[in-house]
Amino acid sequence: MIRVRMKCLATLAVALAAVARAQTGAANPPRLPAAVEAAVSRIADSARARGLPTEPLYAKAAEGVLKGADATRIIDAVRGLSHELDVARESLGSCASSAELVAAASALHAGVSASKLAHLMQTANTCGTPGRLVMPFFVLADLVARQVSADVAVSSIETLVARGAPDAQFANLRAAIERDIASGERPDAAARSRSAAVLRTLEPRPLPRPPA
Numbered sequence: 001m002i003r004v005r006m007k008c009l010a011t012l013a014v015a016l017a018a019v020a021r022a023q024t025g026a027a028n029p030p031r032l033p034a035a036v037e038a039a040v041s042r043i044a045d046s047a048r049a050r051g052l053p054t055e056p057l058y059a060k061a062a063e064g065v066l067k068g069a070d071a072t073r074i075i076d077a078v079r080g081l082s083h084e085l086d087v088a089r090e091s092l093g094s095c096a097s098s099a100e101l102v103a104a105a106s107a108l109h110a111g112v113s114a115s116k117l118a119h120l121m122q123t124a125n126t127c128g129t130p131g132r133l134v135m136p137f138f139v140l141a142d143l144v145a146r147q148v149s150a151d152v153a154v155s156s157i158e159t160l161v162a163r164g165a166p167d168a169q170f171a172n173l174r175a176a177i178e179r180d181i182a183s184g185e186r187p188d189a190a191a192r193s194r195s196a197a198v199l200r201t202l203e204p205r206p207l208p209r210p211p212a
Helices: 002-024 034-049 055-066 071-092 098-110 114-124 134-145 150-162 167-182 187-201
Strands: none
Touching: 034 055, 034 071, 055 071, 071 098, 071 114, 098 114, 098 134, 114 134, 114 150, 134 150, 134 167, 150 167, 150 187, 167 187
16 A cells, blocks of 8 residues: 555656746756657647547656656547546636646546546636645545545545635644644544644634625
């Protein structure tokens, strides 16, 4: 399970870095073996036509090359990520940023359902602030990879999103849960207690005033 979790985190980190490079124009797609590059380019062209980010696909392929995976396995992994980005786009809608799609795809890969991601997006109501859910999705994927059940992980993240928790609070939550699990606490119990503790530090959002 530790290996699965580390793979999930490494993949997300590489993919998010690829999105950042694409947005800043800081780097070209990684160099790949000719056969792999041709196959990945076809997948990327199709993804681009559907409005999906393509840099994460090249990053995924480069990751496979660095790990010594064979061409078939690399291409299957890239195709799988493309599908997860499709599902993420369908779940989150057109307001989602490229980085949010990548983070949501990682959560899908970890085992979170598309319907739960859609509900979280609705709770956040972030069409005016693209990128708001990158950190929450990142932490969600990490919690599930740490064996927190998807229902508990989503509930913990959703409650904090609804209260407008800043990214730093999500990062602190992730670190605290990691420590608790490492010390022997059950993952679901750690997630519940730590998210409740963070919630107590947040100011309640004011209720809307009734019309005059």
